[in-house]
Amino acid sequence: MLAAAAALSVAVLVPVALAAHAVVYPRTSATGAYERYELRVPNEKDVNTIRVELIVPDSVRVVAFEDVLGWRLDVRLDSAKRIVGATWTGNLAPGRFVEFPFIAVNPKHAASIAWPAYQTYADGQRVSWTGAEGTQTPASVTTIGGSDSESASGGGLRVMWVAIVASIVLSLIALGVAARPRNAV
Helix, strand or coil, rough: CHHHHHHHHHHHHHHHHHHHEEEECEHHHHHCCCCEEEEEEEEECCCCCEEEEEECCCCEEEEEEECCCCCEEEEEEEECEEEEEEEEEEEEEECCCCEEEEECCCCCCEEEEECCEEECCCCEEEEEECCCCCCECCCCCEEEEEEEEHHHHHHHHHHHHHHHHHHHHHHHHHHHHHHHCCCCC
């Protein structure tokens, strides 16, 4: 009975612990791509989340943010006017999550990009999502690899060949129908 209770506790608590991370999606993207990212932040405490901060990695260039209803956005720029961070302030009730969408340009080379984030609660606690993978508070990581143009050109060639083969097949069927002898009535 004790083993069953322990198994049930693990089954319930492990998914909650795994979901309790500030994560940037998608987790993989193409080199050089203009990507729509989303920072997803769950509230796993009994008090509201009131502030979320994202540090933009040096190898990424953020170009735009989407407004999120109920949240105020403050963007931090460096001396070259590059976006280096964003802070959202609002209220996120316990048991809820929020997504903060933005557009960024990926580096032109393969890389693993860590997205440091900070979550502040109404009771003053601040969680730093900056740790290594496997820690209690890991930074989200996006793997950049393979170029957008390589993917697009490969997909484009396949579509072109399918269209050519389909045209030939349809032409042969039409030719066969046209050349068929007609029955006299």
